[in-house]
Amino acid sequence: MNDSLMIRLRDLKLSGIIKTLDVRNEEALKSNLSYMEFFELLINDEVLNRQNNSNIKRTSKAKFPQHKTLEEYNFNYQPNINKRFIYNLATCEFVRKKENVAFIGPPGTGKTHLAISIGLKAVAQGYKVLFTTVNEMLEELYISRADNSFHQKLRYYTAPDLLILDELGLKKLNQNSVDDFYEIISRRYENGSIIITSNKVFEEWARIFYDPVLATAILDRFVHHCHFVVIKGESYRMKQREGVIKAMSEESLSKDK
Template identity: 70%
Template sequence: MNDALQGKLKKLHFSGIIKTADMRIEQAIREKLSYQEFLEILINDELLNRANKGNHRRLQKAKFPQHKTIEEFNFSYQPSINRQTIYQLSTCEFIRKKENIAFIGPPGTGKTHLAIAIGVKAVTQGYNVLFVTMNDMLEDLYMSRADNSFQQRLRKYAQPDLLIVDELGLRKLNQTSVDDFYEVIAKRYEQRSTIITSNKTFEEWGKILFDPVLATAILDRFVHHCNFIVINGDSYRMREREGFTAHTNKREKLGKLVTSENTADDTVDDDIGSID
């Protein structure tokens, strides 16, 4: 491809075609493609490139703390989770229906993993996603009142197609925090989808939300179109720690055994030496 043509493609922002043009020209000659077939291949390259760039951009904006997938999740360790339900949710049909998801269970049972994994699926389907912990979101909204940017920050949490709020229940909320949380939920109600993870049972949510009236208003809106996933299982992190501790103890015992055998050998050598 000559420089003049490449310059024109750059002006049109056809970076996908620029990347593959030389290869496609060789392919067209080799396979004797028609003009239409050649043009279709170039357009498909451009569309694929734009889709990949869009996914990368949306992944960055989502602010996921880690990249998790459904395929990585160990369903055998959490038998209380219905695998088919999770795969159904990962189709993101719930986002099209403006529904919510609540992952409820003890710490370390995979709630955040599943929330992120579904969020990643949503990104690949073209949805805008934002991940945030409950504490960080409420602190951000609280600080925004100082510089009169509250409405702008509120839009940040109200506009994404999917908002993932992690760790509801780690701290009790005060009146201002509950007010702000209500604003977020009210703005998103029947307009956008929200995923909340919590280590508290749903019956305990009202106690966390401080103000009984606002608690009722928040829960009523969130639960109206909600898929509840309750996880009754052990912590992955505790299991890994126990496995690490057991492995360490085993190595220590083996080390002591080897040391003891070496000491015994040295004693025998000393005895033999004394006989000589």
């Protein structure tokens, strides 16, 4: 290809066209494409490349601890979950409506997996997502008060279209933590969606918060537009571990024979 053309394409930041130009030119010659057909192919390549780059950037900024897709989730192991309802959540209509979701169940039942997988669906649809644990967020907010970056941190947690808060109830919150948690919930109320995962049944959530008045205010705002998914199954991780131990025992016995 003409070097000056490539330089101009780089100056215009048309990296999608640069990647496919040689292939598309060969295709155009072999298929006798018109100028407009050739041009349309190049424009589509550029659009697709920008979408992919944007998706990669949003995924990176989301801070997912793992890449867990909905297709990988074992619904057969948790038959009490309404699969259709989960896939309806994965359309991210709740994000558009600025509603909330709560995944509640014992440890190891896939709450975080589902939260991440729906977060990935939201990223793919162009939404800004942020994943964090409740304790990590509150620790960051607490530290930010010392260097006067508190309001900047508040914006960090309130700006995304979807905020995923993992492990609510792992630790009981103190007064400062509850104050900060209330700030996040109240600022996001009807302005942005939240997914919360918790191993505490909803009736126990009020006990997590130090201040009963703030607890009521927090729960009232979060629950107002909320979809609850309660998982009552056994721990998938424990089941996997039992399977590994059983397999090792059987292997050991066969070697002894």
